Amino acid sequence: MTVASDIPETESWFHKNQQKIAPWLFLAPGILFFAVYVIIPIFQSFNLSLYEWDGLGKAEYVGFSNYEQLYWEYVDRDAFFISLKNNVIWLFMYLLAIPAGLFIALFLNQTVRGIRIYKSLFFFPFVISQVVVGLVFSWFYNPSFGLLNTMLDWVNLGPVNVLGDENLVTYGIIIAGLWPQTAYCMILYLTGLNAVDPEQIEAGRLDGAKGVRMLWHIILPQLRPATFIAFVVTIIGALRSFDLVSIMTEGGPFGSSRVLAYYMFEVALSEYGFRMGYGAAIAVVLFMIMMCFIAYFLWSMYREEKGH
Amino acid sequence: MLSKMKTTAAAAAVASAFAVPASAELTGDLTIFLDTSNPAPRATMEAMIGRFGEKHPGLNIETTVIDREAYKTQIRNFLTADAPDVATWYAANRMRPYVEAGLFEDVSDLYAEPAMAEGLASTKGALTIDDKQWGVAYTYYQWGVYYRKDIFAELGLSEPTTWEEEKANCGKIVASGRACYTIGTKYLWTAGGWFDYLNMRTNGFDFHMDLAAGKVSWEDDRVKQTFMNWKELIDMGGFIADHQTYSWQEALPFMVKGEAAAYLMGNFAVAPLREAGLTDDQLDFYQFVKINPDVALSEDAPTDTFHIPANAKNKEAAREFLRFATSAEEQTIINNGKNLGQLPVNAGSSVDDDKFLQQGFKMLSTNSTGGVAQFWDRDAPAEMAKVSMEGFQEFMVKPDQLDKILSKLERARGRIYK
Numbered sequence: 001m002t003v004a005s006d007i008p009e010t011e012s013w014f015h016k017n018q019q020k021i022a023p024w025l026f027l028a029p030g031i032l033f034f035a036v037y038v039i040i041p042i043f044q045s046f047n048l049s050l051y052e053w054d055g056l057g058k059a060e061y062v063g064f065s066n067y068e069q070l071y072w073e074y075v076d077r078d079a080f081f082i083s084l085k086n087n088v089i090w091l092f093m094y095l096l097a098i099p100a101g102l103f104i105a106l107f108l109n110q111t112v113r114g115i116r117i118y119k120s121l122f123f124f125p126f127v128i129s130q131v132v133v134g135l136v137f138s139w140f141y142n143p144s145f146g147l148l149n150t151m152l153d154w155v156n157l158g159p160v161n162v163l164g165d166e167n168l169v170t171y172g173i174i175i176a177g178l179w180p181q182t183a184y185c186m187i188l189y190l191t192g193l194n195a196v197d198p199e200q201i202e203a204g205r206l207d208g209a210k211g212v213r214m215l216w217h218i219i220l221p222q223l224r225p226a227t228f229i230a231f232v233v234t235i236i237g238a239l240r241s242f243d244l245v246s247i248m249t250e251g252g253p254f255g256s257s258r259v260l261a262y263y264m265f266e267v268a269l270s271e272y273g274f275r276m277g278y279g280a281a282i283a284v285v286l287f288m289i290m291m292c293f294i295a296y297f298l299w300s301m302y303r304e305e306k307g308h
Numbered sequence: 309m310l311s312k313m314k315t316t317a318a319a320a321a322v323a324s325a326f327a328v329p330a331s332a333e334l335t336g337d338l339t340i341f342l343d344t345s346n347p348a349p350r351a352t353m354e355a356m357i358g359r360f361g362e363k364h365p366g367l368n369i370e371t372t373v374i375d376r377e378a379y380k381t382q383i384r385n386f387l388t389a390d391a392p393d394v395a396t397w398y399a400a401n402r403m404r405p406y407v408e409a410g411l412f413e414d415v416s417d418l419y420a421e422p423a424m425a426e427g428l429a430s431t432k433g434a435l436t437i438d439d440k441q442w443g444v445a446y447t448y449y450q451w452g453v454y455y456r457k458d459i460f461a462e463l464g465l466s467e468p469t470t471w472e473e474e475k476a477n478c479g480k481i482v483a484s485g486r487a488c489y490t491i492g493t494k495y496l497w498t499a500g501g502w503f504d505y506l507n508m509r510t511n512g513f514d515f516h517m518d519l520a521a522g523k524v525s526w527e528d529d530r531v532k533q534t535f536m537n538w539k540e541l542i543d544m545g546g547f548i549a550d551h552q553t554y555s556w557q558e559a560l561p562f563m564v565k566g567e568a569a570a571y572l573m574g575n576f577a578v579a580p581l582r583e584a585g586l587t588d589d590q591l592d593f594y595q596f597v598k599i600n601p602d603v604a605l606s607e608d609a610p611t612d613t614f615h616i617p618a619n620a621k622n623k624e625a626a627r628e629f630l631r632f633a634t635s636a637e638e639q640t641i642i643n644n645g646k647n648l649g650q651l652p653v654n655a656g657s658s659v660d661d662d663k664f665l666q667q668g669f670k671m672l673s674t675n676s677t678g679g680v681a682q683f684w685d686r687d688a689p690a691e692m693a694k695v696s697m698e699g700f701q702e703f704m705v706k707p708d709q710l711d712k713i714l715s716k717l718e719r720a721r722g723r724i725y726k
Contacts, residue, residue, distance in 0.1 A: 054405055054409070055384055056384060056387075056388065056405055056406065056408075056409035056411060057405075057408060057409040057410075069723070076716075076719070078716070078719075141553075142553065143549070143550040143553060144550070144554075144558075144561075161549075161550045161552075161553055163553050164550050164552040164553040164705075249494075250494070250495065252494060252496075252552060252698075252701070253493075253494075253552040253553070253701060253702070253705060254552075254698045254699070254701050254702035254705070255698050266694075269381060270381065271377075271380045271381060271690075272685070272690040272691060272693055272694035273690070273691075273694075274405060274690055274691065275691070
């Protein structure tokens, strides 16, 4: 009995603060892994970018010299400049996936027999691996047996070697990338279209809105959340483009299809790459560029939430 | 007492010297990592390891075969983290980063043994850094021009020996609507082979090695001369179009279909060409022609090697494996036509009867007096190899950009060799 009566007096600290602690306990595994695999590596990368290290021997502190070299590569229009330029091209071209996805979604958003099959067929490229997409498009572009040149031949054009031409190669790869990305945006819009309020459409129709005006003033505003997500995934996707470049060209011909992510891999981890510090410096630059977008997205999400 | 100890020690030494070939009573685990992932080399290696295992029943051998390309990047991880006892790699500068980081075991003691010293003298240089040896070679192969004999016969051409003949031949081949040479430069190194030969023939072996070591400027007139020679072939239309999009394998069909007459390649190209249907009557080989008559001929002969990682656990067994793999008998077996189809490294072994191997062996042993190079991406440091081979590819596509390319390489030289 005495023991039982003691409990209320010495109620444990955990019991008193249970309400406050519980969320942190549930968050703990997530926070732990996020810290170990994301936050800490970010600082490690930054730290590493101040060293010269071949990944095997001793690292030598060199201050900002890696960044200085990147600057000179930029001035000399060397590999870093090309990668940066290609990243910008990727960023803009890749956004075409959003209107294309919207168009296909509108087109498929009808009740016809077997529409589910059509929808899944359009979604198919997103399901297959990027490696396969890259291979399929390399064969498509192949100058000796590719379908592209055969098709161009029908209209008496070409031949063109897309992946071997330093001015076309980046566009060729982006088009390959747009194929699955469009499917992704399409699925985002298809879900968005399900949530469009039929009463508003009815009201719009009564007011005489049709076609493009209906789309612009009635449908699109309601699709805002879908558009926002489509923007986020497309921009991040464009900046981290790596697999297609690696599969289709390995950055070639003579380095003209490099992007920052691939260049980083190339100097630090590929067959001939032994410059961990330099790779880390490129990673930091890429991170900074991504940070601008991510910060903007987070800020607009925060503003949105506050508004409601 | 002293004399007695001496005699026992001597007796033990004698006993062990005799015991080694019979059975050294090796026990424990032996882990072997191989990059011989293609089916034929893989079977060869596994059979050889099987024979080694029979000799040493007490040894538990574990073999891991890793994809050849993936191996090139994985080696850094496994040498530092979880090292095997034996690992394959490449000779010359390609092993330098690992030697300098202290990740390869010094095996100079093996080369001090009389059997090894005699048998492996020819490849000792390629495995020497700082006067020590860091591994053993197990195979090597010649490079040269593989050509379509039937096309040459059709056009009335004969094997050239001089630059003038080479160009004259090429002119006639181009006139017949074919390309002289097939090549796929997507993965860059094939262009490195052309540069090796053109530069070694134009400026000689020593100059070539100085360039690889960063001692000569890329804007030197002698280097420019090499590229000018190259440009002659390019301007003629000597190389197949769109080569920058093909791998070396994708370039093979051009030769098989007769759209190109020749291929500057390593001997490993023979097997796929034969598989594609070319007979030995259609396929032949000649040594890359002389360009500068004052320069001694030198050849590329890349060497594949075995090393013992410094962190290996069973170094005794690993050394025994290296002795076994380089023995005259094993070298004859693994390099014969049914297996690797390459050249044995041991002077005591015999070369397969295959006509290409016979020609290659003769060429390397009698007609390569200037020296034997490994290959551009094994002789030059990794970074320089990468930048320069990219430059070679660009040059082959846009020969007029030469000055821009060379100034880029010269900038890279200033940064890479410190």
